[in-house]
Amino acid sequence: MIPQRILLRTLMVLAIWVVPISVFSETVSAENVEDPESLTFSQALSGLQNSSLSQRGEALEQLSKLQHPRIILILQALLQGQLFQIRDDGRLVIAEKQKSGYQIQLAQTGEKLGNKESSQLKKLNLTNRLRSQLKVLISRLQLNSEDPSLRLKAVKTLSKRPDQQAYTLLRNLSQTETNHDVRQALQLTFALQDLKSADKSRRLQALESLKHLDSVDAMNQVKRLTDNDSDGSYLEPDDDVRKLAKSVLTKIESRRQFYSSIETIFFGLSLGAVLVLASIGLAITFGVMGVINMAHGELMMLGAYTTYVMQQIMPNHLGLSLLLSIPAAFLVSGLVGIAIERGIIRFLYGRPLETLLATFGVSLFLQQTVRSVFSPLNRSVSTPEWMSGSLQINDFLSFTWNRFYILVFCLLVFSLLLLILKRTRLGLEVRAVTQNRNMAKAMGIPTDRVDAMTFGLGSGIAGVAGVALSQITNVGPNLGQSYIVDCFMVVVFGGVGNLWGTLVAGFSLGIANKFLEPYAGAVLAKILVLVFIILFIQKRPRGLFPQKGRAAEA
Amino acid sequence: MTNYIDKLKNMAVFSTLILMLGVNAVSHAEETIKVGILHSLSGTMAISETTLKDTMLMLIDEQNKKGGVLGKKLEAVVVDPASNWPLFAEKARQLLTKDKVSAIFGCWTSVSRKSVLPVIEELNGILFYPVQYEGEESSKNVFYTGAAPNQQAIPAIDYLMNDIKTERWVLAGTDYVYPRTTNKILEAYLLSKGVDKKDIMINYTPFGHSDWQSIVAEIKKFGSTGKKTAVVSTINGDANIPFYKELGNQGMSAEDIPVVAFSVGEEELSGMDTKPLVGHMAAWNYFMSVDTTKNAAFIKQWHNYIKDPKRVTNDPMEAHYIGFNMWIKAVEKAGTTDADAVQKAMIGIKFPNLTGGTAQMLPNHHISKPVLIGEIQEDGQFVTVWQTNTLVKGDAWSDYLPESKPIIADWTPPINCGNYNTVTKKCSGQKY
Numbered sequence: 001m002i003p004q005r006i007l008l009r010t011l012m013v014l015a016i017w018v019v020p021i022s023v024f025s026e027t028v029s030a031e032n033v034e035d036p037e038s039l040t041f042s043q044a045l046s047g048l049q050n051s052s053l054s055q056r057g058e059a060l061e062q063l064s065k066l067q068h069p070r071i072i073l074i075l076q077a078l079l080q081g082q083l084f085q086i087r088d089d090g091r092l093v094i095a096e097k098q099k100s101g102y103q104i105q106l107a108q109t110g111e112k113l114g115n116k117e118s119s120q121l122k123k124l125n126l127t128n129r130l131r132s133q134l135k136v137l138i139s140r141l142q143l144n145s146e147d148p149s150l151r152l153k154a155v156k157t158l159s160k161r162p163d164q165q166a167y168t169l170l171r172n173l174s175q176t177e178t179n180h181d182v183r184q185a186l187q188l189t190f191a192l193q194d195l196k197s198a199d200k201s202r203r204l205q206a207l208e209s210l211k212h213l214d215s216v217d218a219m220n221q222v223k224r225l226t227d228n229d230s231d232g233s234y235l236e237p238d239d240d241v242r243k244l245a246k247s248v249l250t251k252i253e254s255r256r257q258f259y260s261s262i263e264t265i266f267f268g269l270s271l272g273a274v275l276v277l278a279s280i281g282l283a284i285t286f287g288v289m290g291v292i293n294m295a296h297g298e299l300m301m302l303g304a305y306t307t308y309v310m311q312q313i314m315p316n317h318l319g320l321s322l323l324l325s326i327p328a329a330f331l332v333s334g335l336v337g338i339a340i341e342r343g344i345i346r347f348l349y350g351r352p353l354e355t356l357l358a359t360f361g362v363s364l365f366l367q368q369t370v371r372s373v374f375s376p377l378n379r380s381v382s383t384p385e386w387m388s389g390s391l392q393i394n395d396f397l398s399f400t401w402n403r404f405y406i407l408v409f410c411l412l413v414f415s416l417l418l419l420i421l422k423r424t425r426l427g428l429e430v431r432a433v434t435q436n437r438n439m440a441k442a443m444g445i446p447t448d449r450v451d452a453m454t455f456g457l458g459s460g461i462a463g464v465a466g467v468a469l470s471q472i473t474n475v476g477p478n479l480g481q482s483y484i485v486d487c488f489m490v491v492v493f494g495g496v497g498n499l500w501g502t503l504v505a506g507f508s509l510g511i512a513n514k515f516l517e518p519y520a521g522a523v524l525a526k527i528l529v530l531v532f533i534i535l536f537i538q539k540r541p542r543g544l545f546p547q548k549g550r551a552a553e554a
Numbered sequence: 555m556t557n558y559i560d561k562l563k564n565m566a567v568f569s570t571l572i573l574m575l576g577v578n579a580v581s582h583a584e585e586t587i588k589v590g591i592l593h594s595l596s597g598t599m600a601i602s603e604t605t606l607k608d609t610m611l612m613l614i615d616e617q618n619k620k621g622g623v624l625g626k627k628l629e630a631v632v633v634d635p636a637s638n639w640p641l642f643a644e645k646a647r648q649l650l651t652k653d654k655v656s657a658i659f660g661c662w663t664s665v666s667r668k669s670v671l672p673v674i675e676e677l678n679g680i681l682f683y684p685v686q687y688e689g690e691e692s693s694k695n696v697f698y699t700g701a702a703p704n705q706q707a708i709p710a711i712d713y714l715m716n717d718i719k720t721e722r723w724v725l726a727g728t729d730y731v732y733p734r735t736t737n738k739i740l741e742a743y744l745l746s747k748g749v750d751k752k753d754i755m756i757n758y759t760p761f762g763h764s765d766w767q768s769i770v771a772e773i774k775k776f777g778s779t780g781k782k783t784a785v786v787s788t789i790n791g792d793a794n795i796p797f798y799k800e801l802g803n804q805g806m807s808a809e810d811i812p813v814v815a816f817s818v819g820e821e822e823l824s825g826m827d828t829k830p831l832v833g834h835m836a837a838w839n840y841f842m843s844v845d846t847t848k849n850a851a852f853i854k855q856w857h858n859y860i861k862d863p864k865r866v867t868n869d870p871m872e873a874h875y876i877g878f879n880m881w882i883k884a885v886e887k888a889g890t891t892d893a894d895a896v897q898k899a900m901i902g903i904k905f906p907n908l909t910g911g912t913a914q915m916l917p918n919h920h921i922s923k924p925v926l927i928g929e930i931q932e933d934g935q936f937v938t939v940w941q942t943n944t945l946v947k948g949d950a951w952s953d954y955l956p957e958s959k960p961i962i963a964d965w966t967p968p969i970n971c972g973n974y975n976t977v978t979k980k981c982s983g984q985k986y
Contacts, residue, residue: 132809220780267767376600378825400803522759
């Protein structure tokens, strides 16, 4: 019994000792016997890191020909601008941006090398030519990826300007592909290839399959079949094919027309949303209180700068900082608004001209303050990932995300404001004061306080609008100026004192502008809209939705 | 009470002292040479022009450390025309009559230059204008150190046509004189190169245009015919950010439809979120990223002066650098700051560019420059992808517009004219 136990123990002890040693010896031997493939991989990498901009394309081609699991990582890092060279020793690293400096790993092996300052790294630059070459190279490698969305992207990139190699790769893929979307993309590519085939029946068949596709490439290729060349003879010799091509083309073009009018409506709505957001604060201060506030634009500017400051405070949480900017901007602009009201405007109630001059002065003051504090240069405000890019319905129709969010945001702000005015005590008091100040006073409403609160509310909304504007335009001292005229236009057009009027006016002006723009050009469209408003105000001086009843007479 | 009177007395003594000091300063000032700086420090153009004021102060400071010029120190007189065009003329008059400056460095927009022109010609001053502009002008009193259209726009078109193989062209600009004239020249140039009229789309937008949705959609449609399309942008200032943002959001990448801009430089990029701009291009005569020892020294000097290592340098700064140093050389050559003598001495003066090569002041008051085309990188800098082999001489009157083709500018005898018609052999009555 006992010897057996001892034997077992010795065996175990031996096992504990021997196993790691054997593993160790294995790694050693792997390092000693360099296999030729990894050698060429490191050669190709050093070729890449030593290449000048003009040689880089060749180096990339060399690298992508090799079989190595890290190649795709390296190419992607290069495309995203994450491939760097360490200045001291010239080693190639993949770097990820951290709070301060970069976290780096060796490109060749993936070995983590800790953090480095940006001054110690030198980025590998790219030009457009290299970028499109890289995209093709990556796509070739990604054709066999597990993820069907990556395969789809790869197929689309390769079919943009397909060469013989791309066709072979795509044909190979089509034999194994099971995903529906990818199959469809492949079919489109092959159909486009068939359009150029010498066989008439194949051309006809390809045309048939393209009939229902919303694709720009398809449209261009089909259009080619109907075109004349420079001598006046048709590019497509066969009558039947040409006839079919014409009917397919009309079908595709009419669908394109349809989508483009949907797109125009969306453009109009989103322009309208910006106008409504910008002017809704003014609708309160000007419409409800009757104060001509020329500094309204600057209150928006303050909101935009608040967004900038929030991003500076938390540079690594773009989305969160943007969301937090909304209440912050409301507070900042609202407080400045209250200060303006308490400090200047309350002494000038009932004297519109003086109010106008005083608030114009305030606007200049605010602009120059911002110039002195933040410098006269524009500030860069980044857009979070989820707000950039667009929702692609098909080749002819897409909705940009930032506009889409602003449209939603505008409607949210509007309903919230409506709720405040209709359902809260402040709203009730505001309406009472605007309808009959003296009577409200007699009923014990502190009109002074209500005035300040109302002005603060209007200004705060302006600040919130500034947050939205920071996502689509410059954040600079002149931001307010460029919107103030539009704001007054919308409020006056909609009818002073009516929030619904502002909403309708904003959206209709936006849509009108966007429908005019393609015909008249941006400059003339704007002029036409202004002329229309001047004529409209002549006819109906109180705007679209004038206030009725006793309140209107006051 | 006595305390109060004492205080008053003190104040009186103090103010007399200050007055005396002031008088003293004035008497000292007579021994300096005054240089006027006419750049907006407030208003819409402050965004671009403030930097140029700082550049000039740095250059003057540097020159004074070297002992000034003609044994005298230089003194900067800074005025603020506040982005207000008529005020530019007023301030120029003030600089020439009241402050009696020997030269003015200033203006940014063409409107401001046109506003200053009559004043500076009437009072026979000297103006150095550092910004790229539309050409079609040459005044005896102005030295144009920025690029003429043939030093920026035309080479950019050549690059797009020959290297990128562009077939369809979008000329997009802000609606004012510089883009209108430039696009007129470019259109004529493209047509002369055999581009079909239907392959050119021209689009103008108002100043500060911020809603680019439909225009970008139109460009996208225009560029989707399968032929290579490029956008040549003379869009000015603040309208650029929303434009590039919209391009990015609508999925137009620089590889598909590149945009070449003439008004977007390092300074403008520093205020932008550069992500949607990567790969788009700009044509200039100077990039901060150009690797020469002169440029490195200039950047270092700028950072030391402005005490902010993050500030960038740009093309108009180089133009002022060249203009100022040429003026110093001309004053030394003439031995006086007298306007006529300096104007005569200026022509033929040479000074090295920061990017290599030597700039020379030509008889038409423009200078020779290299032309660089760069692609925007994520850090807001440019990578030079193309440059001219030799320096390009500035041409005041474009050869591609029928009405200005026979016209030349030559401020040396016997022509001595900024608007000389080589066919009729007549100098137009117009001075500029």
